[in-house]
Amino acid sequence: MRVSIKKAVVTLWALVVAGQxxxxxxxxxxNREQRLSRERVTxxxxxxxxxxxxxxxxxxxxxGQRGFLLTGRDYYLEPYSxxxxxxxxxxxxxxxxxxxxxxxxxLRLRRIAExxxxxxxxxxxxxxxxxxxxxxxxxxxxxxxRGKLIMDRIRDQTRYLIAWExxxxxxxDAQLAAVEQRALLLALGLMALNAALIGAFLLLxxxxxxxxxxxxxxxxxxxxxxxxAARPKPAVHGITEVQALTxxxxxxCVTIGEQASGLxxxxxxxxxxxxxxxxxxxxxxxxxxxxxxxxxxxxADTDAGIWSLDIPTSQVHGDATTQRLIGMAAGAEHLExxxxxxxxxxxxxxxxxxxxxxxxxxxxxxxxxxxxxxxGVRTLKLDAHLLHGDGMLTQVQGLIQDITDYALxxxxxxxxxxxxxxxxxNLGGQYLVFSEEPESGxxxxxxxxxxxxxxxxxxxxxxxDLTEAVxxxxxxxxxxxxxxxxxxxxxxxxxxxxxxxxxxDSGERFVRVTSHLSRDDQAFxxxxxxxxxxxxxxxxxxxxxxxxxxxxxxxxFNRAAISALLEQEFARxxxxxxxxxxxxLDLDHFKRINDGHGHPVGDAVLxxxxxxxxxxxRATDQAGRYGGEEFLVLLPEAxxxxxxxFAERIRAAIEAMVVRPEAEAIRVTVSVGYxxxxxxxxxxxxxxxxxxxxxYSAKATGRNRVCGWGTRSAGGARGGDGGPPLxx
Numbered sequence: 001m002r003v004s005i006k007k008a009v010v011t012l013w014a015l016v017v018a019g020q021x022x023x024x025x026x027x028x029x030x031n032r033e034q035r036l037s038r039e040r041v042t043x044x045x046x047x048x049x050x051x052x053x054x055x056x057x058x059x060x061x062x063x064g065q066r067g068f069l070l071t072g073r074d075y076y077l078e079p080y081s082x083x084x085x086x087x088x089x090x091x092x093x094x095x096x097x098x099x100x101x102x103x104x105x106x107l108r109l110r111r112i113a114e115x116x117x118x119x120x121x122x123x124x125x126x127x128x129x130x131x132x133x134x135x136x137x138x139x140x141x142x143x144x145x146r147g148k149l150i151m152d153r154i155r156d157q158t159r160y161l162i163a164w165e166x167x168x169x170x171x172x173d174a175q176l177a178a179v180e181q182r183a184l185l186l187a188l189g190l191m192a193l194n195a196a197l198i199g200a201f202l203l204l205x206x207x208x209x210x211x212x213x214x215x216x217x218x219x220x221x222x223x224x225x226x227x228x229a230a231r232p233k234p235a236v237h238g239i240t241e242v243q244a245l246t247x248x249x250x251x252x253c254v255t256i257g258e259q260a261s262g263l264x265x266x267x268x269x270x271x272x273x274x275x276x277x278x279x280x281x282x283x284x285x286x287x288x289x290x291x292x293x294x295x296x297x298x299x300a301d302t303d304a305g306i307w308s309l310d311i312p313t314s315q316v317h318g319d320a321t322t323q324r325l326i327g328m329a330a331g332a333e334h335l336e337x338x339x340x341x342x343x344x345x346x347x348x349x350x351x352x353x354x355x356x357x358x359x360x361x362x363x364x365x366x367x368x369x370x371x372x373x374x375x376g377v378r379t380l381k382l383d384a385h386l387l388h389g390d391g392m393l394t395q396v397q398g399l400i401q402d403i404t405d406y407a408l409x410x411x412x413x414x415x416x417x418x419x420x421x422x423x424x425x426n427l428g429g430q431y432l433v434f435s436e437e438p439e440s441g442x443x444x445x446x447x448x449x450x451x452x453x454x455x456x457x458x459x460x461x462x463x464x465d466l467t468e469a470v471x472x473x474x475x476x477x478x479x480x481x482x483x484x485x486x487x488x489x490x491x492x493x494x495x496x497x498x499x500x501x502x503x504x505d506s507g508e509r510f511v512r513v514t515s516h517l518s519r520d521d522q523a524f525x526x527x528x529x530x531x532x533x534x535x536x537x538x539x540x541x542x543x544x545x546x547x548x549x550x551x552x553x554x555x556x557f558n559r560a561a562i563s564a565l566l567e568q569e570f571a572r573x574x575x576x577x578x579x580x581x582x583x584x585l586d587l588d589h590f591k592r593i594n595d596g597h598g599h600p601v602g603d604a605v606l607x608x609x610x611x612x613x614x615x616x617x618r619a620t621d622q623a624g625r626y627g628g629e630e631f632l633v634l635l636p637e638a639x640x641x642x643x644x645x646f647a648e649r650i651r652a653a654i655e656a657m658v659v660r661p662e663a664e665a666i667r668v669t670v671s672v673g674y675x676x677x678x679x680x681x682x683x684x685x686x687x688x689x690x691x692x693x694x695x696y697s698a699k700a701t702g703r704n705r706v707c708g709w710g711t712r713s714a715g716g717a718r719g720g721d722g723g724p725p726l727x728x
Contacts, residue, residue, distance in 0.1 A: 308397045327341060363385065441468075551625040579677060584632055587668055609657070617635070621635050694708055
């Protein structure tokens with residue numbers, strides 16, 4: 001009996017331990033398989049993230065290059081260098097993640113790296129050209145389609161790579177779900193097996209131990225009743241063994257309980273992990289679905305379709321957009337259908353491009369051609385990815401896009417540029433067309449002829465500021481900078497101003513500048529305008545203005561001009577409480593000269609008289625012909641004493657003057673009357689009237705003399721001789 005119990009217990013215990021070990025090994029194996037599946041999913045996500053980030057970093061790189069190209073400022077190179085370093089890291093990390101790529105993905109990644117290097121080389125070339133001073137060449141590269149085509153190819157390759165990775169991601173998600181389901185089923189099966197083994201053990205123990213325990217209880221009862229221990233039966237010797245088995249069974253139950261608790265905790269942890277992973281995968285799948293929807297929307301917005309060509313069968317498959325663009329039936333269409341819709345003038349060029357791609361075994365083909373359909377003649381752009389296997393072309397995939405509007409706009413733009421250039425060339429030397437940066441003022445473009453226009457070259461390799469390159473007059477440079485600020489703030493749509501500048505060869509010249517705010521292809525602000533040479537019209541206007549204000553014979557101010565000056569000086573003197581003297585001059589017996597010698601001689605006397613008057617007064621004084629042989633002289637800041645002194649100087653100069661128009665010498669004299677502004681004078685007319693009365697007194701008292709208003713000879717006491725007039 002004792003041997004059989006031991007064998008039964010050992011056998012059941014071995015089975016339980018074996019079941020626990022199998023459960024543990026199974027969980028370890030399942031956990032390892034789950035970890036590998038999760039790592040594959042994470043790796044796939046990492047490749048998609050890196051491929052998507054590469055496009056954004058290339059855009060950052062291009063933004064830094066455009067900023068430096070348009071402004072020339074070095075701080076744009078800092079984000080450019082940072083983006084370049086990140087792109088290198090993206091390419092290196094994508095290359096490091098290549099271990100489970102297919103051959104197709106490896107080729108796509110290598111093509112993306114090659115195209116990225118081409119794009120970086122193009123951007124570096126434009127930056128080097130700008131730093132070398134050849135901005136025109138840099139702009140020519142930017143305006144070409146080469147950089148845009150490279151970016152389109154990178155986007156296409158990246159789109160194919162991401163699509164393939166998404167397919168792999170869906171497969172791996174399904175694999176992970178299957179592994180997790182299998183792990184749960186195995187764990188439940190092993191737990192059921194362990195429960196069955198424990199049940200069998202308990203059943204055995206109940207049968208084996210129940211008899212000895214009953215016999216033991218009877219012996220104990222007899223002992224209590226009789227007080228003597230009965231001689232135990234041989235079977236009773238099994239009580240010690242039962243106790244040992246009970247203790248062992250209890251220890252086993254404790255161990256099993258602990259392991260079961262650990263298993264429950266592990267199962268709960270596994271369930272939580274699975275739930276977290278499921279939520280994370282659901283979120284990622286949602287993000288991928290959203291991005292896929294955005295991609296589909298982008299394709300729809302750009303009127304682009306996806307197509308593929310199976311080389312062995314020559315069958316073309318395409319989505320709804322492709323079917324609409326090339327007029328193909330739903331499902332598939334034979335390759336010959338393409339030849340029937342291509343415009344006859346473009347067939348040779350398209351076939352040549354395809355043959356060249358096949359001969360060179362290129363992986364990409366980009367071309368544009370026209371098609372004839374029920375929608376009329378349309379222009380399509382074809383981007384194809386050529387897949388080779390064993391040195392043979394097996395399949396072609398790509399995008400097709402309707403670019404009719406773009407092609408027509410580009411053609412109209414080219415024609416407009418040609419007309420614009422011809423217009424500029426036909427403007428001649430009177431006009432210049434320019435464009436400049438609003439903030440820095442550097443000229444981006446100026447039409448030919450600036451050297452003769454301004455006397456300096458503005459179209460040099462190094463952009464110059466128009467306000468600094470030309471010798472502007474009278475604050476014109478600051479006014480031009482203010483115009484830039486006004487246009488940049490969009491406070492005005494157009495500004496037109498006239499400026500004067502000093503030409504190194506022809507002296508002072510005048511221009512009219514009309515400018516407005518515009519924007520280039522990258523939405524950067526520009527100021528564009530036309531500079532017109534208005535020197536001739538300005539000089540003509542100045543000449544007309546001079547003639548309108550001056551006497552044609554003496555070149556002094558005429559009556560209207562000297563009267564206006566009198567009103568201005570009168571107002572200024574009255575406002576600031578200053579002196580103002582007015583002289584009125586009249587040539588004595590001038591009529592005798594005209595009658596005796598003729599008007600030409602009289603004109604010569606007047607001319608000489610005007611010259612002597614100008615020599616006798618200050619630069620701040622003004623002289624004008626008031627009428628016939630009468631003249632006025634304004635003396636600002638001159639009191640009674642200074643007025644009399646200047647009047648006497650003029651009188652003496654005229655008395656000493658000798659005019660010799662012919663053999664005979666002619667002498668003349670002049671009478672001068674003057675008045676000085678005082679508090680009692682209320683108007684310029686009153687001041688003029690006082691000077692006229694003083695002149696009358698000089699004439700009446702013998703001519704060739706000076707009389708002032710307020711003296712006895714002028715009739716009346718002196719007025720205001722003690723000081724300057726009061727303001728008011």
